[in-house]
Amino acid sequence: MIDSSxxxxxxxxxxxxxxxxxxxxxAKAPEPGPxxxxxxxxxxxxxxxxxxxxxxxxLSHSGTVRLVDRLVxxxxxxxxxxxxxxxxxxxxxxxxxxxxxSAILSARQKxxxxxxxxxxxxxxxxxxxxxxxxxxxxxxxxxxxxxxCRLCNYTACIDCPVEAELA
Amino acid sequence: MIDSSxxxxxxxxxxxxxxxxxxxxxAKAPEPGPxxxxxxxxxxxxxxxxxxxxxxxxLSHSGTVRLVDRLVxxxxxxxxxxxxxxxxxxxxxxxxxxxxxSAILSARQKxxxxxxxxxxxxxxxxxxxxxxxxxxxxxxxxxxxxxxCRLCNYTACIDCPVEAELA
DNA sequence: AAAAATATATGCTCGGAGCATATACATCAA
DNA sequence: TTGATGTATATGCTCCGAGCATATATTTTT
Numbered sequence: 375m376i377d378s379s380x381x382x383x384x385x386x387x388x389x390x391x392x393x394x395x396x397x398x399x400x401a402k403a404p405e406p407g408p409x410x411x412x413x414x415x416x417x418x419x420x421x422x423x424x425x426x427x428x429x430x431x432x433l434s435h436s437g438t439v440r441l442v443d444r445l446v447x448x449x450x451x452x453x454x455x456x457x458x459x460x461x462x463x464x465x466x467x468x469x470x471x472x473x474x475x476s477a478i479l480s481a482r483q484k485x486x487x488x489x490x491x492x493x494x495x496x497x498x499x500x501x502x503x504x505x506x507x508x509x510x511x512x513x514x515x516x517x518x519x520x521x522x523c524r525l526c527n528y529t530a531c532i533d534c535p536v537e538a539e540l541a
Numbered sequence: 542m543i544d545s546s547x548x549x550x551x552x553x554x555x556x557x558x559x560x561x562x563x564x565x566x567x568a569k570a571p572e573p574g575p576x577x578x579x580x581x582x583x584x585x586x587x588x589x590x591x592x593x594x595x596x597x598x599x600l601s602h603s604g605t606v607r608l609v610d611r612l613v614x615x616x617x618x619x620x621x622x623x624x625x626x627x628x629x630x631x632x633x634x635x636x637x638x639x640x641x642x643s644a645i646l647s648a649r650q651k652x653x654x655x656x657x658x659x660x661x662x663x664x665x666x667x668x669x670x671x672x673x674x675x676x677x678x679x680x681x682x683x684x685x686x687x688x689x690c691r692l693c694n695y696t697a698c699i700d701c702p703v704e705a706e707l708a
Numbered sequence: 709a710a711a712a713a714t715a716t717a718t719g720c721t722c723g724g725a726g727c728a729t730a731t732a733c734a735t736c737a738a
Numbered sequence: 739t740t741g742a743t744g745t746a747t748a749t750g751c752t753c754c755g756a757g758c759a760t761a762t763a764t765t766t767t768t
Contacts, residue, residue: 378697380669388558492678502547511659
């Protein structure tokens with residue numbers, strides 16, 4: 375294959391996979407948009423501040439505050455004051471939020487797994503290795519890492535290449 | 542790597558790539574959101590109807606009509622009546638639209654290429670082959686194919702696996 | 709102690725997106 | 739041919755998420 379064709383194919387696949395991930399994740403979230411990512415991020419990093427969440431979601435301040443308002447109103451998340459910085463608001467999931475988070479992650483996993491099912495075990499390993507290498511090349515800052523991993527299932531991620539690259 | 546880790550890595554990479562594609566594409570588009578995809582799709586398929594565009598973008602009727610209204614108002618696209626079906630509106634790009642389309646596609650290509658630069662030529666080929674196999678497994682309908690290829694540079698796509706799978 | 713930087717909250721407004729509906733054309737059945 | 743159903747487009751209305759500007763609280767720096 376010619377390089378330009380390869381780029382097209384990889385780009386198209388990335389869009390298709392991202393579509394699947396977001397569709398499946400949003401289906402279990404209380405609203406479309408960044409809510410699903412917000413829930414899984416708070417689940418991933420309990421005590422996350424609104425500002426860090428904002429950077430991970432690439433939203434404005436006010437947009438993030440309003441999103442958190444809605445999550446709190448729906449009983450999925452709770453604010454509490456951060457112990458180290460009294461300006462900051464720390465976020466955590468409620469038990470209902472944890473349930474929702476699990477539902478989002480398992481829906482996400484299911485769709486992805488079925489898309490990957492056409493590969494043999496060896497092909498999957500090879501693809502995963504190359505993907506990990508690409509991912510390591512992409513990570514820049516810690517904020518960016520949170521953004522990249524915004525829909526990851528952290529309990530299932532052994533030897534996360536993003537983490538490895540940052541360390 | 543464990544399968545669940547591989548899935549996380551691949552999912553994260555897909556999101557990261559999709560972010561890059563959409564960021565670069567939108568930077569050259571007249572507005573954020575689906576406008577960039579709409580422009581490249583119309584460029585790809587001159588005479589495309591609003592209904593087909595709607596399905597490729599996963600929008601509502603009215604949302605698509607308004608989007609086209611805006612593109613026409615900005616001088617990027619034009620409506621003309623479809624020769625075969627007098628209900629339908631056919632779309633084409635204006636010369637200005639063509640210029641914008643090229644800018645979107647080359648910006649998209651540039652960002653993607655730099656993300657892929659960490660791979661050797663052999664790795665890139667291997668990754669592309671596996672991506673093509675995955676892509677063929679994903680394509681279902683023709684509408685879906687348009688959606689998947691919504692940001693592709695069709696002039697640079699030799700032996701498109703999506704096309705091959707549909708045929 | 710004052711000044712600058714950082715984190716959050718809120719009033720205001722804008723604009724994209726959907727719903728409901730209207731109109732035009734096509735297709736199929738009788 | 740005519741009438742009924744389905745499909746394609748257009749538009750009034752409304753909702754709601756997102757950003758901007760601004761206010762307040764806390765931390766950090768000078």
